[in-house]
Amino acid sequence: MKHSEMMTCAMLNLMMKPGKQMLASKDNSSITTRK
Known part of the structure; x- marks a missing residue:
């Protein structure tokens, strides 16, 4: 690959x-709020 790529x-x-960490934290928070 090129250096720029x-x-x-x-x-x-x-x-x-x-972004993935934010999604994971949202999923965890939603699970905790359901309980």
């Missing part, structure tokens, strides 16, 4: 990680 992939991964 590697950089964009790294940026996307960094941007996606917090």
Whole structure:
């Protein structure tokens, strides 16, 4: 891959990680509120 492609992939991964964590926290909070 080109260096620029590697950089964009790294940026996307960094941007996606917090999004997944937020989704996980939302799921956990919804489960706790149901109880």
